[in-house]
Amino acid sequence: MTSTDLPEQDAPRYVRLSIEIIAEITDEQALKAAALAQVQSDEYLDDEERTQSVEAIEVDPSGSLAHFIDPVALLGEVPGIELTSATWESAQTEFDPTDENWDEYSVEPAE
Numbered sequence: 828m829t830s831t832d833l834p835e836q837d838a839p840r841y842v843r844l845s846i847e848i849i850a851e852i853t854d855e856q857a858l859k860a861a862a863l864a865q866v867q868s869d870e871y872l873d874d875e876e877r878t879q880s881v882e883a884i885e886v887d888p889s890g891s892l893a894h895f896i897d898p899v900a901l902l903g904e905v906p907g908i909e910l911t912s913a914t915w916e917s918a919q920t921e922f923d924p925t926d927e928n929w930d931e932y933s934v935e936p937a938e
């Protein structure tokens with residue numbers, strides 16, 4: 828579909844924006860401490876959410892990174908855009924930048 832196929836040019840248009848970032852954890856303890864501090868100072872978390880977040884950080888350091896993702900910061904100042912929904916997650920993945928079979932568009936290395 829192109830913009831010329833839209834029935835009304837002034838009608839709201841929603842765009843799903845997918846971003847994939849691979850980050851290397853170089854200091855697990857520093858990341859964990861920063862994530863715990865972020866959770867403790869987050870004024871929007873209620874006590875139950877805060878407890879769940881702390882438990883998740885303790886179990887899996889890859890989840891710590893999710894506490895620093897701020898979709899509002901990504902789109903908050905873009906003219907003509909209103910953020911209507913945002914979800915994100917972090918998970919461990921296999922990554923070998925020297926492997927010629929690595930597919931940057933795939934979650935797992937290509938076989």
